Amino acid sequence: xxxxxxxxxxxxxxxxxxxxxxxxxxxxxxxxxxxxxxxxxxxxxxxxxxxxxxxxxxxxxxxxxxxxxxxxxxxxxxxxxxxxxxxxxxxxxxxxxxxxxxxxxxxxxxxxxxxxxxxxxxxxxxxxxxxxxxxxxxxxxxxxxxxxxxxxxxxxxxxxxxxxxxxxxxxxxxxxxxxxxxxxxxxxxxxxxxxxxxxxxxxxxxxxxxxxxxxxxxxxxxxxxxxxxxxxxxxxxxxxxxxxxxxx
Amino acid sequence: xxxxxxxxxxxxxxxxxxxxxxxxxxxxxxxxxxxxxxxxxxxxxxxxxxxxxxxxxxxxxxxxxxxxxxxxxxxxxxxxxxxxxxxxxxxxxxxxxxxxxxxxxxxxxxxxxxxxxxxxxxxxxxxxxxxxxxxxxxxxxxxxxxxxxxxxxxxxxxxxxxxxxxxxxxxxxxxxxxxxxxxxxxxxxxxxxxxxxxxxxxxxxxxxxxxxxxxxxxxxxxxxxxxxxxxxxxxxxxxxxxxxxxxxxxxxxxxxxxxxxxxxxxxxxxxxxxxxxxxx
Numbered sequence: 001x002x003x004x005x006x007x008x009x010x011x012x013x014x015x016x017x018x019x020x021x022x023x024x025x026x027x028x029x030x031x032x033x034x035x036x037x038x039x040x041x042x043x044x045x046x047x048x049x050x051x052x053x054x055x056x057x058x059x060x061x062x063x064x065x066x067x068x069x070x071x072x073x074x075x076x077x078x079x080x081x082x083x084x085x086x087x088x089x090x091x092x093x094x095x096x097x098x099x100x101x102x103x104x105x106x107x108x109x110x111x112x113x114x115x116x117x118x119x120x121x122x123x124x125x126x127x128x129x130x131x132x133x134x135x136x137x138x139x140x141x142x143x144x145x146x147x148x149x150x151x152x153x154x155x156x157x158x159x160x161x162x163x164x165x166x167x168x169x170x171x172x173x174x175x176x177x178x179x180x181x182x183x184x185x186x187x188x189x190x191x192x193x194x195x196x197x198x199x200x201x202x203x204x205x206x207x208x209x210x211x212x213x214x215x216x217x218x219x220x221x222x223x224x225x226x227x228x229x230x231x232x233x234x235x236x237x238x239x240x241x242x243x244x245x246x247x248x
Numbered sequence: 249x250x251x252x253x254x255x256x257x258x259x260x261x262x263x264x265x266x267x268x269x270x271x272x273x274x275x276x277x278x279x280x281x282x283x284x285x286x287x288x289x290x291x292x293x294x295x296x297x298x299x300x301x302x303x304x305x306x307x308x309x310x311x312x313x314x315x316x317x318x319x320x321x322x323x324x325x326x327x328x329x330x331x332x333x334x335x336x337x338x339x340x341x342x343x344x345x346x347x348x349x350x351x352x353x354x355x356x357x358x359x360x361x362x363x364x365x366x367x368x369x370x371x372x373x374x375x376x377x378x379x380x381x382x383x384x385x386x387x388x389x390x391x392x393x394x395x396x397x398x399x400x401x402x403x404x405x406x407x408x409x410x411x412x413x414x415x416x417x418x419x420x421x422x423x424x425x426x427x428x429x430x431x432x433x434x435x436x437x438x439x440x441x442x443x444x445x446x447x448x449x450x451x452x453x454x455x456x457x458x459x460x461x462x463x464x465x466x467x468x469x470x471x472x473x474x475x476x477x478x479x480x481x482x483x484x485x486x487x488x489x490x491x492x493x494x495x496x497x498x499x500x501x502x503x504x505x506x507x508x509x510x511x512x513x514x515x516x517x518x519x520x521x522x523x524x525x526x527x528x
Contacts, residue, residue: 054433054434055433056430056433056434079436079437079438080436082433082434082435082436083435083436085434086434086435087430087431087434089427089430089431089434091427093425093427093428093430093431094431095428095431095432095446095450096450097449097450106435106445106446107435107436107437110437110441110445111435111436111437111441112436152431155435156434156435159435159436
């Protein structure tokens with residue numbers, strides 16, 4: 001099937017921080033429209049993996065292709081490629097000196113060169129989509145954590161990218177705000193967007209994931225569809241991990 | 249036993265300072281001591297001047313500040329010098345900002361050669377006395393590149409202060425959270441776009457307070473270009489003295505003029521600092 005060529009493809013990718021190997025021989029691919037959830041203990045390399053996809057981290061060996069373009073350190077293509085990849089961070093990383101609306105439009109206007117009026121219409125549409133159209137004129141500091149993260153999601157949607165990356169989007173949130181963000185993410189998943197998500201929210205993972213990935217010590221230990229992953233994972237390490245986080 | 253008036257945070261009575269300390273730190277006594285010291289200094293310099301046979305001519309001074317004749321109001325020489333000092337400092341400051349920004353960006357570029365060039369420049373400028381730099385710019389580079397003394401003074405001050413300014417800029421840029429770079433990158437911005445729309449607007453609040461201090465510093469150090477006879481406040485003062493021998497009056501006046509200008513700037517600077525102090 002031609003249209004099922006993977007949109008993200010890792011082939012034996014290694015990543016070192018000095019002597020520490022953060023990623024060990026990673027080979028995995030994501031198909032267009034696939035929703036992949038990556039979990040694993042902290043320090044297992046899952047954030048590094050996801051940050052390699054848009055070149056925030058560069059890998060040391062192996063091949064990484066995203067949307068048909070090879071990603072490597074110093075690549076000229078990476079800037080164009082990043083427009084196709086939205087990213088949502090644990091710490092939101094909204095631009096504090098810009099209003100919510102400006103946060104959303106600065107990418108489309110300055111990078112994609114879309115007229116400002118058009119970008120604003122689009123921004124308001126996506127704010128509607130994340131259920132905070134009334135906050136457009138406020139500054140990020142005036143919003144709650146959950147609202148800020150939804151603005152961050154809207155910001156990456158405004159780039160109309162093909163792929164959305166989530167790097168622990170709910171880990172910095174107060175418990176009562178986690179659901180409002182997860183709800184938005186579930187709605188997004190329903191639109192058929194390609195999503196790669198690092199999270200410990202297993203309820204969310206069960207609901208949306210096509211593929212579950214478990215990582216430990218820089219290696220991919222288990223790749224399975226959620227039904228199998230949660231009921232009878234192959235590796236003991238993965239079972240232990242699931243038991244620990246599902247206990248509560 | 250008599251309890252003292254104040255109680256410390258721990259709930260223990262605070263021991264009152266000994267009476268002698270209390271006597272010396274009371275307001276009226278402090279004022280008297282202050283007046284005594286100031287008048288002692290004034291008196292000794294006055295009598296010192298007197299014993300030198302110095303002829304005080306304060307009445308001569310106002311005409312160097314302004315004159316009022318039938319032609320109307322006119323600024324005196326010292327005011328013209330002050331104006332030159334201000335325009336000189338201002339021009340040099342603008343140029344210093346431009347050079348400073350370039351050096352800071354070179355240093356942050358991540359290119360090995362850029363970083364090295366920037367560091368060489370900084371080390372050179374910081375480790376050469378300003379006076380030597382003035383001579384270098386006027387007597388060496390001036391004839392080579394064929395520019396006059398005014399240009400030499402602007403270039404010299406700009407280069408000297410650009411080193412300090414580039415450090416202020418660099419600190420301000422580094423103070424912006426790493427996540428801001430990542431977010432800007434992830435929406436596909438190029439490096440110039442990141443600086444222009446995301447990083448520099450945020451670093452301004454970190455830079456403004458030290459930068460206003462730098463303006464004050466610039467006005468003060470501009471006096472040094474009098475050694476190459478640029479017609480600013482200090483040079484004009486020297487010229488008047490060589491004509492009239494009123495060294496004491498003119499130097500006092502010049503010191504006071506500088507003090508007034510710099511006090512005004514400092515007050516402005518501290519206002520800016522109050523407004524932009526980073527609270528979070």
